[in-house]
Amino acid sequence: MRGTSENQIKFISKKLIRSFFVEHKLDYLFSLLAPDVYYMGMGKNMQAEGKKKVEYFLTKAYNNLPACYVIQEKHLTKRIGWDHWLCEVICDLQVTEEGRESEQECLHETFLFRRCKDAKPDHNEWELIHIHNSLATKKISPEEMLAIQQANRTRRNLHLYDGLTDREKKLVRMLRNGIQIRDIAAEFGLAEITIKKALAKLYHKYNVKNRSRLCAYFDNQENNY
Numbered sequence: 001m002r003g004t005s006e007n008q009i010k011f012i013s014k015k016l017i018r019s020f021f022v023e024h025k026l027d028y029l030f031s032l033l034a035p036d037v038y039y040m041g042m043g044k045n046m047q048a049e050g051k052k053k054v055e056y057f058l059t060k061a062y063n064n065l066p067a068c069y070v071i072q073e074k075h076l077t078k079r080i081g082w083d084h085w086l087c088e089v090i091c092d093l094q095v096t097e098e099g100r101e102s103e104q105e106c107l108h109e110t111f112l113f114r115r116c117k118d119a120k121p122d123h124n125e126w127e128l129i130h131i132h133n134s135l136a137t138k139k140i141s142p143e144e145m146l147a148i149q150q151a152n153r154t155r156r157n158l159h160l161y162d163g164l165t166d167r168e169k170k171l172v173r174m175l176r177n178g179i180q181i182r183d184i185a186a187e188f189g190l191a192e193i194t195i196k197k198a199l200a201k202l203y204h205k206y207n208v209k210n211r212s213r214l215c216a217y218f219d220n221q222e223n224n225y
Contacts, residue, residue: 014075017089022068032124032128033054039054068093072092080112088110110131160218
């Protein structure tokens, strides 16, 4: 199910980028907007909240958007809870307007999707609840980006198990290593029922239903870009 949802989010995001920046059509974007959508652009006052206001703002703000084509496109997705997906789009926009000097800018677009409740077969399964975009003419080099990513990974790992006792940290690590409950109980010198009760508290703490989802939560935190 994860793969299916993730592929849907990537497909929708790619279609959004092309319909907006290449085809200059807003209909597809507008069809995805949730009633409570929030938009934040690159300018100081480029923000709007609510479907009608966002539609009006985008129509006015991007009425004269220059012709572009998309190159070096990258989509990074992350599941947020059970019904939400985040998609970060990073690509280069090449301005192709005739009579205008060729320009290339780096686009960073953030989409937050929410699964529609009671979606009908002929309607979109996902709706947009947050949009944020920015442009930069100077991009960070791959070497700089690698250093930033490594620093972020180190920082996340330092705080990955914040809020847990030493015993809970050890328990989670053993779970993530695939160790069975009976072996965990033997390691702690406790009964299996005691370990299961400790796990139930962790499930409640992180709002998950079982050990696989608990492990997935920590995997996502650790691998979060």
